[in-house]
Amino acid sequence: MNWKLKGMLQRALSHLPYGSWMHFHLQRRFGGLRDFNREFDVKLSDWTIMLRRLGEAGFDISGKRLFEIGSGWYPTFPLACYLGGAARVTTVDLNRHMRPGLLRACAERLGENLSTLCAATGADEASVRARHSKLIEVLGHGGDLASATSGVIDYRAPADATRTGLEDGQIDCIFSNSVLEHVPLAVIGAMFAEARRILDTDGVMFHSVNCGDHYAYVDRSINQLNYLRFSDEQWNRWNNAFLYQNRLRAHVFIEQAEAAGFEILLNTAKASDLRLSQLASMPVHPQFSAIPAERLCITSIDFIARKSVNSEAAAGIIEDQNLNPGA
Template sequence: MDWRVKGIIQKVLGALPGGHALHFHLQRRFGGLRDFDGELASKVDDWEIMVGHLRDAGIVLPGVRAFEIGTGWYPTFPFACYLAGAARVTTYDLNPHLRMDLTLQCADILGGFLPRIATAAGVPLAEVEKRHRALVERLRTGADLGVATGGVIAYRAPADATRSLLPDGDVDVVFSNSVLEHVPPEVIDAMYAESMRVLSPRGVMFHSVNCGDHYAYVDRNVHQLNYLRYSDEEWQRWNNAFLYQNRLRAHWFVDGARRHGFDIDLDTRTTREERMKQLAAMPVHPQFADVPAEQLCITSVDFIARKPASTTAG
């Protein structure tokens, strides 16, 4: 599909009564939810990567208090953290997208990943299996996330992650996966400030950001730098409620955390030769002229930002 057609369709759906429900059904039939098993497996891969990075930073999942930004349609990361022994996972979403049919399907499919979850978290497989059995049984009786996980997962939606109402120093980890690229920059700044407040001393933020043009996933004729051709005004023709893309470059997310007083423990930004060639072969809008090509072409970053021990959130 031509990416511009998709953008216009999504923009129209966003303005229609019932457009959100229709968009979901289109995703189930033609979009990313068409292969739910594959989509979920990819999320488990991402979760394992996060757990590995957190472990390297001295954060282990058993007993951890976590705060997720951006729940989505089904709670893969919160479920995996619960199965791994997290003490608490509070997950916030601006809109109540969570669907219980997909949530139960997610829990069922995670049964095939229990050894990987146990190994990644460094916990006995028997404990993970026991928690999984209880989770699925409770969900099948109609329990919500809190009841199904024995109070470990708290789902909040609609909710504002910039005003979480969590106490100061209440969590050890704030995390998101492929979320920040869909958030306006001023809101990201507010999220960073709130994270600094709710994190315990030496607590961390982990964010995995996919900051390439997401339309490249549906149109093989364009690549992940394509949207850099356009000014902000031009880009608004295709930006929409279902696929808002802020087009911020990878360094902005890391530098923003540093501006808010975080120490950067991990920064996976990598300039790839293929992206440099793609960038050199295309026109780039002058509004990006102040960004060096080596930074402009980066389309993903995982980073860990740590709250210093001496910082007191105001």
């Protein structure tokens, strides 16, 4: 499908009274939700990568209090964390996207991958299977996510990740998967400031960001750097509420985390030969000219950040900036 056509269609739907309903059904029939098993498998793979990276940083989700930004259509990450032994998983979304049918499909598909869950978490297989059995039973009788997980998963939507309402130090790990690329820059800063507040003393956050042009997944005539051809004004013709892309480069997310008082433990951002070649062969809008090619071409990043010992000093700087944005 031509990417410009998709962008204009989504932009038009975003202004219609039942646009969200129509967009969901178009996704089920023609979009990413058409092949549920394939999409689920990608998400589960991403979850196992997150667990591995957190493990390498010395963090184990067992018995921990987790917080997900961006619940999405179905809760792969929260359910996998619940089955793997997390004590609590709060998951929030700006809009209420989750669907009962997809929730049940997700739970059932997880049942086919319990060995993967056990391998990733080190959890006892008998305990994982017992939790999964109850999950399927309660969902099958029309129960909601909270009741099906004995209150472990708390789904909040609509909810604002910059104002969670949680007390200070209530969370051990905050995470997101392919979410931050859809959030305006100012909101990312506010999210990180709130993350620092609600994280416990040794708390960490993990974010996986796909900062490439998402239209390249539906239009094979373009690559993931295509949107760098346009100015902000030009890009707004195709940017829309259903697929908002901030076009921020990978290093910006690191800079925002550090400014909010975090120490970076992991940063996977790396320029590839393919992306450098693609960038060299295309025109780039002058507004990106100050960014070195080695940074501009990066289209994905995973990073882990820990509260810095100097985070309280950083807190005052961030709060001053929020109160006086022109300062």
